[in-house]
Amino acid sequence: MRVIHRERMHRRRGHTLLIAVTVLSICSIIVVLLTRTTLQRYSFADRLLLKAQADCIAESAIVRAEHELLKDPAYIGETWTIESLPDNAGTASANIVVGDETIHVVATLSSDASAVDTIRVERQRSRTPQ
Numbered sequence: 001m002r003v004i005h006r007e008r009m010h011r012r013r014g015h016t017l018l019i020a021v022t023v024l025s026i027c028s029i030i031v032v033l034l035t036r037t038t039l040q041r042y043s044f045a046d047r048l049l050l051k052a053q054a055d056c057i058a059e060s061a062i063v064r065a066e067h068e069l070l071k072d073p074a075y076i077g078e079t080w081t082i083e084s085l086p087d088n089a090g091t092a093s094a095n096i097v098v099g100d101e102t103i104h105v106v107a108t109l110s111s112d113a114s115a116v117d118t119i120r121v122e123r124q125r126s127r128t129p130q
Contacts, residue, residue: 047119050109054092054121057082058107061094062125065103069127102126 061080068075075098082092090111097104102124109119 046111050111050119051121054107054109054119057092057094057109058105058121058123061096061105061107062103062123064094065096065098065105066128069098098127100127 064080065075065077068078077096077098080094080096082094090109092107092109094105094107103126105123107121107123109121111117111119
């Protein structure tokens with residue numbers, strides 16, 4: 001039978017503690033990096049969604065301008081404000097400018113989310129002759 005002295009046992013406990021602290025530190029670093037990556041991906045997805053919404057608003061503003069031109073050929077444009085967006089996404093507006101040959105739209109979508117401030121989309125389309 002082998003006898004373990006107290007001094008050897010204390011040294012082994014110290015090594016075990018050092019290994020445990022090292023493993024826990026590495027696990028903590030991995031968790032922090034994974035969390036940061038996930039948050040960045042969510043932010044990117046939010047920004048992509050708002051960009052798609054701003055694109056749709058810009059296209060809708062062009063269709064609106066074409067419709068207004070059919071009703072009133074003297075229509076020169078407006079600032080179209082969207083009052084309520086789904087999911088409390090923020091506020092949206094489209095600045096419509098009708099020129100002699102083109103319809104120019106600048107759509108802005110301001111988000112309530114802290115990660116994304118404002119999305120701005122510009123569209124221009126040639127006017128169809130009346």
